[in-house]
Amino acid sequence: xxxxxxxxxxxxxxxxxxxxxxxxxxxxxxxxxxxxxxxxxxxxxxxxxxxxxxxxxxxxxxxxxxxxxxxxxxxxxxxxxxxxxxxxxxxxxxxxxxxxxxxxxxxxxxxxxxxxxxxxxxxxxxxxxxxxxxxxxxxxxxxxxxxxxxxxxxxxxxxxxxxxxxxxxxxxxxxxxxxxxxxxxxxxxxxxxxxxxxxxxxxxxxxxxxxxxxxxxxxxxxxxxxxxxxxxxxxxxxxxxxxxxxxxxxxxxxxxxxxxxxxxxxxxxxxxxxxxxxxxxxxxxxxxxxxx
Numbered sequence: 199x200x201x202x203x204x205x206x207x208x209x210x211x212x213x214x215x216x217x218x219x220x221x222x223x224x225x226x227x228x229x230x231x232x233x234x235x236x237x238x239x240x241x242x243x244x245x246x247x248x249x250x251x252x253x254x255x256x257x258x259x260x261x262x263x264x265x266x267x268x269x270x271x272x273x274x275x276x277x278x279x280x281x282x283x284x285x286x287x288x289x290x291x292x293x294x295x296x297x298x299x300x301x302x303x304x305x306x307x308x309x310x311x312x313x314x315x316x317x318x319x320x321x322x323x324x325x326x327x328x329x330x331x332x333x334x335x336x337x338x339x340x341x342x343x344x345x346x347x348x349x350x351x352x353x354x355x356x357x358x359x360x361x362x363x364x365x366x367x368x369x370x371x372x373x374x375x376x377x378x379x380x381x382x383x384x385x386x387x388x389x390x391x392x393x394x395x396x397x398x399x400x401x402x403x404x405x406x407x408x409x410x411x412x413x414x415x416x417x418x419x420x421x422x423x424x425x426x427x428x429x430x431x432x433x434x435x436x437x438x439x440x441x442x443x444x445x446x447x448x449x450x451x452x453x454x455x456x457x458x459x460x461x462x463x464x465x466x467x468x469x470x471x472x473x474x475x476x477x478x479x480x481x482x483x484x485x486x487x488x489x490x
Contacts, residue, residue, distance in 0.1 A: 201231075202240040210332075211248045212291075213255075218248070225265035227251060246298060250276050253291040293329050297350055305353055318361045319396055322389060323480055326354060351385045358392040368398030371490065374422035376413065377406035378441070380432025381458075390426065390457075393480065397487040410444060417449050426455040426477075435464050446470045457483070 208215045221227040228247060230238035250272050254264050257279050264272065276295070289312060296304035312321040333350065373394050377387050384406050391403045402420055404412065413425070425445070433441055438460050445454055446469075457477040466474055477483050 202245060204230075204238065204240070207240055207245060207248055210245060211252045213248065213252050221251075221261055221265075225261060227261070227265060246295070247272075249291055249295050249298070253279060253295070256291070289325055290329055290332065293325070294332060297329075297333070297346055300346070300349055302349075302353065305350070306357075309353070309357060313357075318357075319393065319484070322354075322358075322392070323484075327480065355385055355388045358388045362392050362395050365395040366398065367395075367400055369400070369490075371423040372400040372402060372420065373424045373426055374402045374404070374413070374416055374420070375426045376404045376408040377428055378432060379407055379409055381429060382406050383428070383430065386428055389480070390428065390483065393483050394426075394487060397484075397490075399487070399490075410441075410448075413445075414448060417452070422452060424453050424455055425449070426457070429456065429458040429460040431459065433460055435460075438464050439466060442466050442470055442474055446473055455486070 202210075204215045204218055207213070207218055211218075213221075218228075222230070228240065228244045230240055230244075232238055247269075251261070251264055253276055254272065255261055259275070267275070276292075279292075289308065293305060293308050295301075296308060309321065309326070312325050316324065330350075333347070375387060375390055375394070377383065387403065387406060391401050394401050402416060402422060404416055416422075417425075429438065429441075442454070442456075452473075454474045455477050456474060457479075461476050462478055475486070477486060
């Protein structure tokens with residue numbers, strides 16, 4: 199059982215703690231549990247209820263009216279708003295609710311609607327990635343479990359694959375993309391694959407947990423123009439510098455693109471700066487691709 203403080207509810211719902219207390223006291227929206235020492239706490243059902251109520255309230259329904267609605271009426275109204283709401287907050291709330299409930303049909307419907315309205319790249323950058331940031335906070339608080347992470351990762355990867363298959367290759371340059379040994383976030387790699395293909399470039403995606411020897415073999419066969427990898431926690435500073443050195447010294451005539459937490463925090467040696475470029479974000483990836 200996961201328990202939440204009122205500060206947790208504020209972080210996860212976007213509703214100020216002061217407002218939540220007013221809702222609780224004046225309208226009995228939620229009723230906190232209490233520890234033996236009289237400290238208030240909340241449960242999963244309270245979080246789901248607050249997420250739904252916040253969605254309705256942000257769409258212009260007064261809290262006094264929401265307080266009189268039974269749970270079925272609230273769910274029905276949320277479903278109606280989900281179908282028409284185009285605001286960022288509304289979409290984020292709706293996607294969060296569908297994720298918590300493991301409702302694949304609703305999640306896919308919302309994602310497809312955003313893609314139809316914004317395009318796939320903008321949806322991923324402006325909706326899905328902010329959702330993943332929000333989920334990171336929920337993961338820390340314990341309000342989502344590994345099954346939720348797997349659920350959302352599978353759906354987003356599946357959508358990326360569909361969109362990749364729709365793209366046409368219009369450029370001659372080839373990108374080799376992979377995650378090195380110890381890195382397993384396949385969602386970030388698949389999204390990178392998608393971004394590169396949307397700009398018309400060829401992509402060789404050799405997956406995650408890839409050894410340096412495997413990279414050397416791919417280079418021998420295909421000779422890519424760019425090698426792009428993401429490193430978050432598999433290498434410390436010294437190991438990362440050594441890895442860069444090995445890549446640069448063993449592979450010629452290739453530009454290396456590095457993204458992730460480790461590259462963003464480590465200064466590489468001057469000898470390799472002309473061959474290694476740090477890419478800080480997905481937006482920077484798009485900017486770089488558009489500059490080629």
